[in-house]
Amino acid sequence: MKLAVELVSEQLVKPSSPTPESLRHYQLSFLDQISAEVYNPFVYLFPSNGYDLESNSNPITISNRLKKSLSEILTHYYPLAGRFIDNKFVHCNDEGVPFLETRIKCKLNDAVHSNLVGSELDKLVPFELDGAAEYPFGIQLNVFDCGGVAIGVCFSHQIADGLSCLVFIKRYDPDLIPTKEKDDDIISKRFVFSASVIETLKAKYRTNSESKKPISRVEALSTFIWSRFLAIINHGDKDQSESDEPKGLYALLHNVNLRSRMEPPVPEYSFGNYYREVVAMESEVMCHGFPLYDVNFGWGIPVWVGLSSLRYENQVLFADTESGGGIEASISLKEEDMAKFENDKELLASVSSIG
The missing domain is CATH 3.30.559.10 (Chloramphenicol acetyltransferase-like domain)
Structure with a gap:
């Protein structure tokens, strides 16, 4: 539209x-x-x-x-x-x-x-x-x-x-009150994952993990999207099991909140740039979340919060769905990669809508 x-x-x-x-x-x-x-x-x-x-x-x-x-x-x-x-x-x-x-x-x-x-x-x-x-x-x-x-x-x-x-x-x-820059051939799309799908992914990766640490929603969905990205990068339109070896070496970067990790820690809601990228080969980094819908301008809860278009290739932003529990993933890929990614069979079996 x-x-x-x-x-x-x-x-x-x-x-x-x-x-x-x-x-x-x-x-x-x-x-x-x-x-x-x-x-x-x-x-x-x-x-x-x-x-x-x-x-x-x-x-x-x-x-x-x-x-x-x-x-x-x-x-x-x-x-x-x-x-x-x-x-x-x-x-x-x-x-x-x-x-x-x-x-x-x-x-x-x-x-x-x-x-x-x-x-x-x-x-x-x-x-x-x-x-x-x-x-x-x-x-x-x-x-x-x-x-x-x-x-x-x-x-x-x-x-x-x-x-x-x-x-x-x-x-x-x-x-x-009172009290890499975005190129023309990069496509951004929104993939919605329901709460039940997120729980299924958490259970799946918890079973496959040797760690006793609980798996977060962000970690589970990061791992899944990462696996599907590698599938289309390494094998194009061919099916790929997650155990297949990739053709090259790829790194996953998470933006990590540094506020509680600084010495001494700064207040939880300090204003500024308190983040750094951390390389995570197996999505082991805990990410800090903040409810997008916890906002009220006098009209109640928003019906939707949009993150506009993404500015970098191979970038993913997560946002809670309005109903809670689910996650909207805004994903930016090259046009040719997006054409393959949005038709990935495992992805289509897990996503509730693509926009």
Whole structure:
């Protein structure tokens, strides 16, 4: 499905109170400076409860509430309203966060049930995702014909890792205030695995493992997707058992949360880039998760959270399904590899939907 998006307005939202002079220079850490110059995008979709001009759910009221709460929270996350300088620091000058408003020429349910591809979700966020510019953060309010809304946000990876983004979004709640670069031939698709399939995979790999450590959902699904990837890389369209020897040497990289592993540990929800890639040949790394749906902008739980398109070849992002227990895997592969991967027999037997 192609989304017709009309830009209605664009403005800068500034912190509700000025940032003190002593905090105007936000030095980027080493981990910040070596992070990819891309934006982390998230799109939260909420259904319409019906609205009129007198209600709290009409587009004008929604926009005003979001801008007011953003202005308040920026006093605590003041670097987001600043500007990057030479990949070294953020000038916390309170210039403001870009806030875009659009109208979408379709109904939200039609968009959700059409299995939007990443390139269409990109229309719901404020920035081009490749090559993060001077803005650390931006937000886009998208209103559908039915009154449903999609809130698209972009965080520069140079100022925040994925967990930091999710913590910010959880706290950015109007009801709580005031208190390798992506190439053209890379395809991103969403593969949904049900809770029952995940449990089956956990049992399967627990039986085959010599370790007595419990197997997590992330480990089980990582191992399965890794095995199917190797199958199509090494054998193309031919069937392959997981015991077959690969033709080459491949490494699996996990982004690992470092907050609890630092000495001394930093707070669980510290904002910034507190992650590193770890090589895992057998998916032995424990990954930290955070519920994507634990967010409330005043409309209840989102009907869906989209991760937009991925920016790198052979990249996988996991997200909880709305019902819980299951996992949505957003996978980015070369076009020729994706054609083989999405037709893999073992994959098709385990996945509940592909979008």
